[in-house]
Amino acid sequence: MGIHHVSCRVTASGxxxxxxxxxxxxxxxxxxAEIIVDKSTSYxxxxxxxxxxxxxxxxxxxxFINRLNEVDTSLISQTLSEKIDENNTLHxxxxxDSLIGxxxxIINSTQKSVKCNIKIEVYPGMTAEGEINKILFPA
Incomplete structure:
Protein backbone atom coordinates (compact mmCIF):
# COMPACT_ATOMS: atom_id res chain seq x y z
CA MET A 1 0.00 0.00 0.00
CA GLY A 2 1.39 3.42 -0.92
CA ILE A 3 0.28 5.20 2.25
CA HIS A 4 2.46 6.05 5.25
CA HIS A 5 -0.39 6.95 7.59
CA VAL A 6 -3.90 8.38 7.88
CA SER A 7 -4.87 10.87 10.55
CA CYS A 8 -8.27 12.42 11.20
CA ARG A 9 -9.41 15.01 13.71
CA VAL A 10 -12.51 16.88 14.74
CA THR A 11 -13.12 19.71 17.18
CA ALA A 12 -16.30 19.71 19.26
CA SER A 13 -17.75 22.21 21.68
CA GLY A 14 -19.11 21.48 25.13
CA ALA A 33 -7.68 2.28 16.20
CA GLU A 34 -7.42 4.30 19.37
CA ILE A 35 -9.50 7.47 19.48
CA ILE A 36 -7.83 10.15 21.58
CA VAL A 37 -9.98 12.83 23.22
CA ASP A 38 -8.27 15.95 24.57
CA LYS A 39 -10.45 18.13 26.76
CA SER A 40 -9.59 21.79 26.98
CA THR A 41 -11.18 25.18 27.48
CA SER A 42 -11.51 27.99 25.00
CA TYR A 43 -10.28 31.51 25.59
CA PHE A 64 -10.01 3.07 6.01
CA ILE A 65 -9.33 3.10 2.25
CA ASN A 66 -11.98 0.41 1.68
CA ARG A 67 -14.48 2.54 3.56
CA LEU A 68 -13.40 5.55 1.49
CA ASN A 69 -13.87 3.59 -1.74
CA GLU A 70 -17.56 3.09 -0.85
CA VAL A 71 -18.20 6.83 -1.22
CA ASP A 72 -18.75 9.02 -4.24
CA THR A 73 -15.14 10.05 -4.84
CA SER A 74 -15.94 12.32 -7.79
CA LEU A 75 -15.20 15.42 -5.69
CA ILE A 76 -11.74 14.02 -4.94
CA SER A 77 -11.01 13.15 -8.57
CA GLN A 78 -12.12 16.58 -9.82
CA THR A 79 -9.92 18.53 -7.40
CA LEU A 80 -7.15 16.04 -6.66
CA SER A 81 -4.24 18.35 -7.54
CA GLU A 82 -5.63 21.04 -5.20
CA LYS A 83 -6.02 18.58 -2.31
CA ILE A 84 -2.41 17.30 -2.33
CA ASP A 85 0.18 19.56 -0.74
CA GLU A 86 3.94 19.82 -1.29
CA ASN A 87 4.52 17.20 1.43
CA ASN A 88 2.55 14.57 -0.54
CA THR A 89 -0.39 14.68 1.85
CA LEU A 90 -3.96 14.38 0.61
CA HIS A 91 -6.35 16.60 2.59
CA ASP A 97 -23.36 15.15 10.65
CA SER A 98 -23.36 12.52 7.89
CA LEU A 99 -20.60 10.58 9.63
CA ILE A 100 -22.62 10.48 12.84
CA GLY A 101 -25.47 9.08 10.73
CA ILE A 106 -16.88 14.23 1.22
CA ILE A 107 -17.40 17.97 1.45
CA ASN A 108 -15.55 21.00 0.22
CA SER A 109 -16.97 23.66 2.51
CA THR A 110 -16.65 25.16 5.93
CA GLN A 111 -19.53 23.28 7.59
CA LYS A 112 -18.73 21.08 10.60
CA SER A 113 -16.32 18.47 9.36
CA VAL A 114 -13.82 15.77 10.16
CA LYS A 115 -10.46 16.73 8.71
CA CYS A 116 -8.38 13.84 7.38
CA ASN A 117 -4.82 13.75 6.10
CA ILE A 118 -3.52 10.83 4.07
CA LYS A 119 0.29 10.80 3.82
CA ILE A 120 1.19 9.23 0.47
CA GLU A 121 4.34 7.14 -0.08
CA VAL A 122 6.17 8.70 -3.02
CA TYR A 123 9.61 7.75 -4.28
CA PRO A 124 11.75 9.26 -7.05
CA GLY A 125 10.07 8.93 -10.42
CA MET A 126 6.59 8.80 -8.87
CA THR A 127 3.96 11.47 -8.36
CA ALA A 128 1.64 11.77 -5.38
CA GLU A 129 -1.32 12.19 -7.75
CA GLY A 130 -0.44 9.02 -9.62
CA GLU A 131 -0.06 6.99 -6.43
CA ILE A 132 -3.33 8.14 -4.88
CA ASN A 133 -5.11 7.49 -8.19
CA LYS A 134 -3.86 3.88 -8.08
CA ILE A 135 -5.16 3.50 -4.53
CA LEU A 136 -8.51 5.29 -4.74
CA PHE A 137 -9.42 4.63 -8.36
CA PRO A 138 -8.05 1.18 -9.25
CA ALA A 139 -8.53 0.24 -12.89
Whole structure:
Protein backbone atom coordinates (compact mmCIF):
# COMPACT_ATOMS: atom_id res chain seq x y z
CA MET A 1 0.00 0.00 0.00
CA GLY A 2 1.39 3.42 -0.92
CA ILE A 3 0.28 5.20 2.25
CA HIS A 4 2.46 6.05 5.25
CA HIS A 5 -0.39 6.95 7.59
CA VAL A 6 -3.90 8.38 7.88
CA SER A 7 -4.87 10.87 10.55
CA CYS A 8 -8.27 12.42 11.20
CA ARG A 9 -9.41 15.01 13.71
CA VAL A 10 -12.51 16.88 14.74
CA THR A 11 -13.12 19.71 17.18
CA ALA A 12 -16.30 19.71 19.26
CA SER A 13 -17.75 22.21 21.68
CA GLY A 14 -19.11 21.48 25.13
CA UNK A 15 -22.69 21.31 23.80
CA UNK A 16 -21.89 18.67 21.16
CA UNK A 17 -22.62 15.00 21.85
CA UNK A 18 -19.02 13.83 22.18
CA UNK A 19 -20.03 10.17 22.63
CA UNK A 20 -21.72 10.02 19.22
CA UNK A 21 -18.77 11.82 17.60
CA UNK A 22 -16.34 9.36 19.21
CA UNK A 23 -18.50 6.42 18.06
CA UNK A 24 -18.50 7.72 14.50
CA UNK A 25 -14.72 8.17 14.56
CA UNK A 26 -14.37 4.59 15.80
CA UNK A 27 -16.53 3.43 12.89
CA UNK A 28 -14.40 5.44 10.44
CA UNK A 29 -11.06 4.32 11.91
CA UNK A 30 -11.85 0.61 11.98
CA UNK A 31 -11.11 -2.19 14.41
CA UNK A 32 -7.81 -1.51 16.14
CA ALA A 33 -7.68 2.28 16.20
CA GLU A 34 -7.42 4.30 19.37
CA ILE A 35 -9.50 7.47 19.48
CA ILE A 36 -7.83 10.15 21.58
CA VAL A 37 -9.98 12.83 23.22
CA ASP A 38 -8.27 15.95 24.57
CA LYS A 39 -10.45 18.13 26.76
CA SER A 40 -9.59 21.79 26.98
CA THR A 41 -11.18 25.18 27.48
CA SER A 42 -11.51 27.99 25.00
CA TYR A 43 -10.28 31.51 25.59
CA UNK A 44 -13.71 32.40 26.98
CA UNK A 45 -13.85 29.38 29.31
CA UNK A 46 -16.21 27.03 27.47
CA UNK A 47 -15.32 23.36 27.05
CA UNK A 48 -13.64 22.27 23.80
CA UNK A 49 -12.84 18.70 22.77
CA UNK A 50 -10.25 17.67 20.20
CA UNK A 51 -10.81 14.09 19.03
CA UNK A 52 -8.39 12.38 16.69
CA UNK A 53 -6.83 9.14 15.56
CA UNK A 54 -3.80 8.09 13.53
CA UNK A 55 -3.65 4.88 11.51
CA UNK A 56 -0.19 3.51 10.74
CA UNK A 57 -0.71 -0.25 10.43
CA UNK A 58 -1.41 -1.61 6.95
CA UNK A 59 -4.52 -3.47 8.12
CA UNK A 60 -6.20 -0.38 9.55
CA UNK A 61 -5.13 1.83 6.64
CA UNK A 62 -6.64 -0.69 4.19
CA UNK A 63 -9.90 -0.72 6.19
CA PHE A 64 -10.01 3.07 6.01
CA ILE A 65 -9.33 3.10 2.25
CA ASN A 66 -11.98 0.41 1.68
CA ARG A 67 -14.48 2.54 3.56
CA LEU A 68 -13.40 5.55 1.49
CA ASN A 69 -13.87 3.59 -1.74
CA GLU A 70 -17.56 3.09 -0.85
CA VAL A 71 -18.20 6.83 -1.22
CA ASP A 72 -18.75 9.02 -4.24
CA THR A 73 -15.14 10.05 -4.84
CA SER A 74 -15.94 12.32 -7.79
CA LEU A 75 -15.20 15.42 -5.69
CA ILE A 76 -11.74 14.02 -4.94
CA SER A 77 -11.01 13.15 -8.57
CA GLN A 78 -12.12 16.58 -9.82
CA THR A 79 -9.92 18.53 -7.40
CA LEU A 80 -7.15 16.04 -6.66
CA SER A 81 -4.24 18.35 -7.54
CA GLU A 82 -5.63 21.04 -5.20
CA LYS A 83 -6.02 18.58 -2.31
CA ILE A 84 -2.41 17.30 -2.33
CA ASP A 85 0.18 19.56 -0.74
CA GLU A 86 3.94 19.82 -1.29
CA ASN A 87 4.52 17.20 1.43
CA ASN A 88 2.55 14.57 -0.54
CA THR A 89 -0.39 14.68 1.85
CA LEU A 90 -3.96 14.38 0.61
CA HIS A 91 -6.35 16.60 2.59
CA UNK A 92 -10.01 15.56 2.84
CA UNK A 93 -13.03 16.74 4.81
CA UNK A 94 -16.00 14.56 5.72
CA UNK A 95 -19.35 15.97 6.83
CA UNK A 96 -19.56 15.38 10.59
CA ASP A 97 -23.36 15.15 10.65
CA SER A 98 -23.36 12.52 7.89
CA LEU A 99 -20.60 10.58 9.63
CA ILE A 100 -22.62 10.48 12.84
CA GLY A 101 -25.47 9.08 10.73
CA UNK A 102 -23.19 6.29 9.49
CA UNK A 103 -22.45 7.70 6.03
CA UNK A 104 -19.30 9.14 4.56
CA UNK A 105 -19.85 12.33 2.61
CA ILE A 106 -16.88 14.23 1.22
CA ILE A 107 -17.40 17.97 1.45
CA ASN A 108 -15.55 21.00 0.22
CA SER A 109 -16.97 23.66 2.51
CA THR A 110 -16.65 25.16 5.93
CA GLN A 111 -19.53 23.28 7.59
CA LYS A 112 -18.73 21.08 10.60
CA SER A 113 -16.32 18.47 9.36
CA VAL A 114 -13.82 15.77 10.16
CA LYS A 115 -10.46 16.73 8.71
CA CYS A 116 -8.38 13.84 7.38
CA ASN A 117 -4.82 13.75 6.10
CA ILE A 118 -3.52 10.83 4.07
CA LYS A 119 0.29 10.80 3.82
CA ILE A 120 1.19 9.23 0.47
CA GLU A 121 4.34 7.14 -0.08
CA VAL A 122 6.17 8.70 -3.02
CA TYR A 123 9.61 7.75 -4.28
CA PRO A 124 11.75 9.26 -7.05
CA GLY A 125 10.07 8.93 -10.42
CA MET A 126 6.59 8.80 -8.87
CA THR A 127 3.96 11.47 -8.36
CA ALA A 128 1.64 11.77 -5.38
CA GLU A 129 -1.32 12.19 -7.75
CA GLY A 130 -0.44 9.02 -9.62
CA GLU A 131 -0.06 6.99 -6.43
CA ILE A 132 -3.33 8.14 -4.88
CA ASN A 133 -5.11 7.49 -8.19
CA LYS A 134 -3.86 3.88 -8.08
CA ILE A 135 -5.16 3.50 -4.53
CA LEU A 136 -8.51 5.29 -4.74
CA PHE A 137 -9.42 4.63 -8.36
CA PRO A 138 -8.05 1.18 -9.25
CA ALA A 139 -8.53 0.24 -12.89
Missing amino acids: VDDTRSITDSLEWLAGDD HGSKVYLMYFKLTKNKTVKQ LRFCL GQLL
